[in-house]
Amino acid sequence: MNCRWCHAAFAARGGGSPQIFCGAGCRASYHKAARQWCEREIAAGRLTVEAIRDGAGAAYTLTPRREPPVPLPDIGSPIPRLWPRCGRAVR
Numbered sequence: 001m002n003c004r005w006c007h008a009a010f011a012a013r014g015g016g017s018p019q020i021f022c023g024a025g026c027r028a029s030y031h032k033a034a035r036q037w038c039e040r041e042i043a044a045g046r047l048t049v050e051a052i053r054d055g056a057g058a059a060y061t062l063t064p065r066r067e068p069p070v071p072l073p074d075i076g077s078p079i080p081r082l083w084p085r086c087g088r089a090v091r
């Protein structure tokens, strides 16, 4: 996968929402640039605050994930391993 901001290749973490940036720095840079662009568009009269406010619910919605999430490896429960030790310590 490639970062949407810097285009560097990265290995996406599993689970949660789809990862589109390689790290927090690129995510912050993207949001800062988006804010600045938005303010310039409003100042130029090409975008209105009302359009942003009215579309706020849908504007940030990510496209639904098509494939199921990556299953976590079965790490088992620690309880069965711990109980016998507890039993010996008590006796």
Ligand SMILES: [Zn+2]
Binding pocket: 003, 004, 005, 006, 007, 008, 021, 022, 023, 026
């Ligand atoms: Zn990046």
